[in-house]
Amino acid sequence: MAKLYFRYGAMNSGKSTALLQAAFNYEERGQHVLLAKPEIDTKGAGHISSRLGVERPVDFLIGRGDDVRALVAAHGARYIGAVACLLIDEAQFLSPEQVDDLLRLVVEDGIPVLAYGIRTDFRTRAFPGSARLMEVSHSLEELKTICRCGRKALFNARLVGGRFVFDGDQVAIDDLDHDQVTYESLCAQDYLLASGGRLS
Structure with missing residues (x-):
């Protein structure tokens, strides 16, 4: 059964690296994946970039107000087989309505979604996309990193x-x-x- 996963962590917790590794794992087994990120994230332009230096172009950017299911249908149509998974970087920048699109994509279309992002902004307030992901995701997983003092960074x-x-x-x-x-x-x-x- 397909699920919506939210994998979150503070900056430098390896979210983009984990996303790229997940894409590699699917493709190594001959499965098709789609990579996306919100267009508001201008870092790396149309790429998902890991701080380790690994990067890969996205299949599409998600604009403010875009219907994510429609984007997946349009970009997934180029594959002969089904899309095995949608991987989204910087998911905190999605709108709550776009997160609801992700849940519908999982439940109604049977496509697993792995969303990676941070929970809170620099003022410790939840991003709207992250708050909605915390509310509706099937699975929540924290990716950890450390503070300069060695304690877990929040x-x-x-x-x-x-x-x-x-x-x-x-x-x-x-x-x-x-x-x-x-x-x-x-x-x-x-x-x-x-x-x-x-x-x-």
Whole structure:
């Protein structure tokens, strides 16, 4: 039976690497997969990029308001066999309605979906897509990474020009080339220390 999986973790927990490995595993067995990500994620343009240096082009980008089932039907039609799985990177950027499309894709079309993303933004607030995935996924799996102190990282702290910030838009994509916006995965203790006790 097909299921909707949400595999989440703080930044640098290996989500994109795990997604690319899952795609490789399916294809090694002769099965067809589709890779996608929300178009708002401009990092890597039309590719899924792992921090380990591995990357692969997506089959399609998901625009704001797009019907994900329709995109899967259109892009999956090029395969002779059925689509074995849909893999989505940066799933936190999906709308709640698009997450509902994923559940329908699983239940009504029988296509497993593996969605990878982060739970919360730099202010510790859930992304709408992640919140909906937590509500409707068949399976939740946390991918873990560590804080600078060695404890388990829970939160993604935003830095602008190397300084922590706790105000701003929910979405700001990493800009490593210009050292403007970067993120650091922190445990709860170090996040509270950096924020002066602030959680939102």
